[in-house]
Amino acid sequence: MxxxxxxxxxxxxxxxxxxxxxxxxxxxxxxxxxxxxGQRPRSMIIACCDSRVHVSSMFGADQGEFFIHRNIANLVPEFTPDGDHHGTSAAVEYAVTSLKVAHLIVLGHSNCGGVAGCHAMCSGHAPELEEKSSFVGTWLNLLRPGYERVTELPAEEQVLAMEREAVKISLENLMTFPFVREALDADRMTLHGLRHDIGEGTLEQYDAETDRFEVI
Incomplete structure (x- = not known):
């Protein structure tokens, strides 16, 4: 070494x-x-590892304001205590139960390599990601339900739609965590879904009532 x-x-x-x-x-x-x-962040942001997504700069955040967790394609697994995806789950648990953040935000983005990789894997164009030895492929399987939701769209629209599905699936999976649901039901915390367009600089917000993303 x-x-x-x-x-x-x-x-x-x-x-x-x-x-x-x-x-x-x-x-x-x-x-x-x-x-x-110590830290007393008001919000937790679950974002992609992509270096182009500058979370603190985008929201003008100071040190200590955001508790930020990054992973490939800003995904959150379901609540599975005996599962394998403990890194993100541990970060969520710490933010909600110890730091008691007021806002839990999932932030997706345009031109996401992870989402594109998942689309390629699910459509049979990236067999290397389906190998058991691929950490990336195993992680991206969390987004496979998102691929299944967009298969009826024109091919050129599917990846963009999956970027939004990555946010929605993460929000859905967050609701399977008992401590997240408890905080939400007690009005101690709110849940938010966003998608950032890197080239345009725009930010879309997910509206659960209409099941649509609208530009803020």
Whole structure:
């Protein structure tokens, strides 16, 4: 292992040093307060790992405001205590039961590679993802029901529709967590579904009553 672990690239070191000398230095008291008092985020955001989705920048968030969890295609599994997808489930449990966030937000996005990969896998064009050794394929199986919901659409519309289905399926699966449902029923927390168009900069919000995504 030792021969493969290297010092941080110099450009990242330079960026860090610039941040420490400016943003941190100007807000030192705030950072120390966060360190001493712990985090009290108002919202949890479940977003995709995609580097183009800059959650904090999009909402103008300060440090300590959002509890952010990222995974491939912003998916949430069903509540399965004996299952294999514990990372996301653990983050949700911690946010709801320990941090007691007021808002739980699932944020999808356009041109999602994970969603496109799931579409390719489910349509038989990515057999490598169906191998048991593929961590990505196993994870993307969570979105397979979303593929089944869009198969009657024209082929060119299916991936975009699946991006929205990824948000909806995650919202549906969140409702299977007893502590999520308890917080919602007690009006201690609200649930939200969003999809961000990277190129246009727009944000769609899911309306459960109409089962549609509308631009905010």
């Amino acid at each position: 030792r021969e493969h672990v290297k010092p941080l690239p110099s450009y990242l070191v330079g960026r860090y040093q610039g941040w420490h000398a400016t943003s941190y230095a100007e807000n030192r008291a705030w950072y120390r307060r966060l360190a001493d008092e």
